[in-house]
Amino acid sequence: MIQPNAFFQTLKQHQIEMFFGVPDSLLANLCAYVDDQLPASQHRITANEGNALAMAAGYHLASGKVAAVYLQNSGLGNLVNPLTSLTDAEVYKIPALLIIGWRGEPGVKDEPQHIKQGRITPALLDLLSIPYFVLDADSDYQQQVQQAVEYTQQHQSPVALLVRKGAFADHHSGRAVIAASSMKREEALAIVLDNLSGDEAVISTTGKTSREVFELRKQRGETQRDFLTVGAMGHTSSIALGVAMAQPERAVVCIDGDGSMLMHLGAMAIIGSVAPANLLHLILNNQSHESVGGQPTVAGEINIGALAASLNYKSYLTASTAAEVAAAMQQAKQLTGPVLLEVLIAQGSRDDLGRPDSTAEQNKTAFMRHIDASQ
Structure with missing residues (x-):
């Protein structure tokens, strides 16, 4: 499995130090590690996925740097508009590293609402002209991250890391939400x-x-x-x-x-x-x-x-x-x-x-x- 801390350090080595996104169960361990390591000025859990990509675009416009945007593949629906009319190479040409949890991957048991989305995710990324690298527990993620970052910087458009179930090892967050009630x-x-x-x-x-x-x-x-x-x-x-x-x-x-x-x-x-x-x-x-x-x-x-x-x-x-x-x-x-x-x-x-x-x-x-x- 990929250790979240090692993956995070790999991103950092490639100057990926700003994170926006909507949590996903397949990315939970990575998200927890990122949240533990970074201050709010470098990591924001957003209202929806389009919100995250737009913030990443604004960050690039003001800094010239590339941000990471994480999401579940079901959230691609919220991303289609900014992907096609904002960050696309035929519009503003804005780079971004998308980290996408692949729920409903064909051959992997999942809930009914994820089955179609999982089946069409690769084709949807192809249709959107977004190249992607599939990450699993045994991936050479360092090489894949390098290739992905090189692509997004060279072409000035988004690239994706498509993450399979079980890719990341466990990490339990040290931060706790203070409950306003004891009622479950x-x-x-x-x-x-x-x-x-x-x-x-x-x-x-x-x-x-x-x-x-x-x-x-x-x-x-x-x-x-x-x-x-x-x-x-x-x-x-x-x-x-x-x-x-x-x-x-x-x-x-x-x-x-x-x-x-x-x-x-x-x-x-x-x-x-x-x-x-x-x-x-x-x-x-x-x-x-x-x-x-x-x-x-x-x-x-x-x-x-x-x-x-x-x-x-x-x-x-x-x-x-x-x-x-x-x-x-x-x-x-x-x-x-x-x-x-x-x-x-x-x-x-x-x-x-x-x-x-x-x-x-x-x-x-x-x-x-x-x-x-x-x-």
Whole structure:
């Protein structure tokens, strides 16, 4: 396996000393090492992948140097615009070193939302005219990094390192997120479900949140009825808004995360503008990207209540204990939406947390049946 410290030193030898990106589970050990080694002035976890590449472009414009941009391959969708209209050799010719976790690689078992993206990732990079080097546990990464850096500097356009599962050895971060609550997400979700009537349309965000919602329904002996957004990070609230607009008489509950909220924050402005009276937007805030390694977000540095007010949400509620969550859920039922409920939680989940045993299509069908949607 590639030792994160050795890989980091190799990048440093080639004057790659600035890092921007969105955490990925395949890159978690490298990201943790980078975060431990560098001050905030040299490493920023960004809201989304396009944000990261644009920052890398600005850094190059002001310094003449090349920055590293790390991401999961699912985030390539957020990169297509700046890759084709900003950094491309036919536009501004801006170099960047992309470090991409290859989820869903053909022949490697993965979750359903990663299968197609994994299969098309090499072809997508080819289509975007981005040369790439595949890194695995046995790679001659020093030579590959050298070749990649030489290419991006010579051609003044992005190049990629495509990282296979298990390429990096373990590294556990020495930095810890200070929790604003001792309540874990699964406990909070159980209370949320306890305080629903059963008729609501529930849309839950990607990662461990949807996995826990699925598990809780099984434990409660309830039929699966929620839309589990296993992919499309950052778009959960937009899905919920579409549902709320289609069925204005039905209560809609969006169970979001702080990382997801930040990824496409503009969606909240549209929610405020549409002003769906039937929408409860619940944000589980543990100030981290827990599902991919626990890296911190900036959600602990912003006033989400003030943000909600400025974006024209009708009400804002907050809770950090079990009793407060139950009370807030009951209060939300009496309010006209959109209502934003921020639930402060701690990091952590069960080691034996399962995954949905139904397909994505089966999940969609069950959700549509539950809300009496025509198909």
